[in-house]
Amino acid sequence: MNFCIRLFIVSIFLLLAGCSGESGNWGWYVIDPSTKSGWTNIKFLVGGFGATILVSLLAAFISIILGLIVALPSLSSSWILRSCNRIYVEFIRAIPLLPMLFWVFYGLPVIFKSLGLQVEIDAFWGAVITLAVSDSAFTAEIYRAGIQSIAKGQREAAQTIGLSYFQSMRYVIFPQALRRILPPLANQFIYIVKMSAFASVIGMQELTRRANEIVVTEYRPLEIYTLLIFEYLVLVLVISFGVRWLEKKLGSNESNMN
């Protein structure tokens, strides 16, 4: 944390130096809110927050549900179900995000078409689907590790007091596993936010795409990409602040658990 703060201060200094410098290396006028064009640019750039946040939230939501569905077979005693889980996780985890994005956005519609289905995938949903699916392999592993970290004795005790498999999951295993699952799951959300930048290449109007568009018209990459980085920084810092808070809250519960 200390390091973050120092980095932040150093960056601010760099920026100030750029603002005041007359050397012409920096041209903050492109995003100077006191000028009309600068203000328009800022509004356009910052306007990407909505899309970035919405895509990330939707993808995270789907991934949290999909991940649980993928994780459950991994806890089964049947090796067939367990291998289904392994194949999904290993396969999805191996695909880099960008190729998967291209495949979903350009390839999937072709499959739908050949099946005679009229399904359109726009940039927004292409990004949501890709982020959710590629992240689900990771959330599935988080669920699996969390559930498996609960001692075997808990399940056995649940069984000897007459609970069914689902009851013991519902009342004994899952509530305990949740405390270990939530923080890494929240961390995973940070990755989704950062990965959502890839959606710019299929034309989604999120933070990165908008920055690219202004760079093309204004030709001021340094200033605009600096702002872009700060935009993500703010977003991620807000989330990690939330994660900390969550960890602390669960942690204080955990301490009187054991």
Added chain:
Amino acid sequence: MGPVIEMREVSKYFGSFKALNSVNLEVSKGEKVVVCGPSGSGKSTLVRCISRLEKHDEGTLEVLGSILTNDEKTSRAIKSKVSMVFQQFNLFPHLSVLDNLILGPTKALGLSRKDALDRAYMFLERVKIPEQADKKPGLLSGGQQQRVAIARALCLEPEIMLFDEPTSALDPEMIAEVLDVILDLAKEGMTMVVVTHEMGFARKAADRVIFMDEGEILEENTPTNFFKKPQTERSKLFLNQVLNY
């Protein structure tokens, strides 16, 4: 009236390792059986087979009149009639003592919350810790935790209680408080199979002592005879180790 537990030629394998080797055992209603034997001799496996935490591979196992096969349905017949107390307590750490006690009665037996609570308080009195009802188990001492675990098992009003080394994880000063509770239960006529190395307890409570080694029952005897004149070399050796330490 036939035995409530009847094992005939029961064997259990872990891979190719034979953990139980043609075990024959009968326990009648109200009887207290103490099981002892060296580490790895299959004592836990024996009681775990009876409580269906393990499935047996050979032989027949009849509990409370139901023949238990490895079909899940047959174990449902004895569900909650056979209760078990573990060495490591296995209380649910995220639930209060009270919620630990009412979980089985409300979810498995379908009791109302109120009836389950009445029952829970009654058994907490029995194990002498009614004042801890609202605490999380993690805040209790080992001895208290094990007594909660016993109360939790009793809340299902089981017909058979199985104990797997209930005092082995406890500090010495807490062993007596737990054994006292078990002894009280024994006096009230509960059918019990107790795996333990507490030979004082065996003397006081057991109708019968069973000595196991390498997955076999080597000796079945009354406690008095078992301690005075053990019948096998291995039980003699074992008793020497346990008693003369």
